[in-house]
Amino acid sequence: MRITNFALLLLMSGLSGPLLAATTAEQIRNATLEFLDNFASEQAKEGYTVSFEPGSIDNRLALAECEKPLSVEFSGDPWKSTSPSMLVACEGTRPWRMFVTASVSIHGPALVAARPLTRGKRITGDLLRRQSVEVNASRRGVITTTDQAIGMQVRRGINAGSLITPDMLSAPNAVERGDHVIITAKTGGFSVRSRGKALANASVGEQVLVENLRSSRTIKANVVAPGHVEIPM
Known part of the structure; x- marks a missing residue:
């Protein structure tokens, strides 16, 4: 007697217990949609509009059933890519992980040049204006608040209306050679001050060689403010 594949499947399931349940492509897609929707809601509170669409998932996909809710997180930075990837994971007794891509567009205010800016120009408020842009279309990032830019120095020429990215600006020198x-x-609560001469240009947070004018010794110090350096003891 011939046994069909379907009948054989039923026979095997009867002998070995019920067929194992699986996590379907639809469940994975729903988890990514919920994650992206929550991300969009959070960014809306900060004034950003997010539109999204998860990438396609093969409907034939069947992973082990997960007794816990699926966890989803970005594995790529959504602020620097319009196609970030997401890690979907099951943390149950039969754990698994997979990556799903998504199309994500984040629109919101960013700073652009109000007029042409030449190299070496010190940024002031009147040189900037806000404009709604697709923030994550720039892989170099964007500058969203004026306090991130004012006082900085232009590293290369910027055209009027151009989006200002962090790599276009640099901190001005807090000390210059000479x-x-x-x-x-400083040591503990005790400090001693002396006068010195900078032997190179440096910004706040950088190290610079300084000649102590009293001892004529050359020392390495940290720039802490314009005209001020510090040596930890």
């Missing part, structure tokens, strides 16, 4: 500076040496 400047007289105040050297502070």
Whole structure:
């Protein structure tokens, strides 16, 4: 007697218990949609509009059933890519992980040049204006608040209306070669000050070689403010 494949499947399931349940492509898609919807809601509170669409998932996909809700997180930065990937994972007794791509567009305010900016120009408020842009279309990032730009120096020419990205600006020198500076040496709650001369240009947070004018010794110090350097003891 011939046994059909379907009958054989029923026979096998009867002998070995019920067929194992599976996580379907639809369940994975629903989890990514919920995650992206929550992301969009969070960004809306900050003034950004997010539109999204998860990538296609093969409907034939059948992974082990997950007794816990699927976890979803970005594995790529959605602020620097319009096609970030998401990691979908099951943390149950039969764990698995997979990646799903998505199309994500984030629109919101960013700073653009109000007029042409030449190299070396110090940024002031009147040189900037806000404009709604697709923030994540720039892989170099964007500048969204004026306090991130004001006081910075233009590294290369910027055309009027161009989006200002962090790599276009640099911190101005807080000390320049030949400047007289105040050297502070600190240890615990005790500090000693002396006068020195900078031997190179440096910004706040950078190290610079300084000549102590009293001892003529050359020392390495941290720039903490314009005209001020510090040596930890």
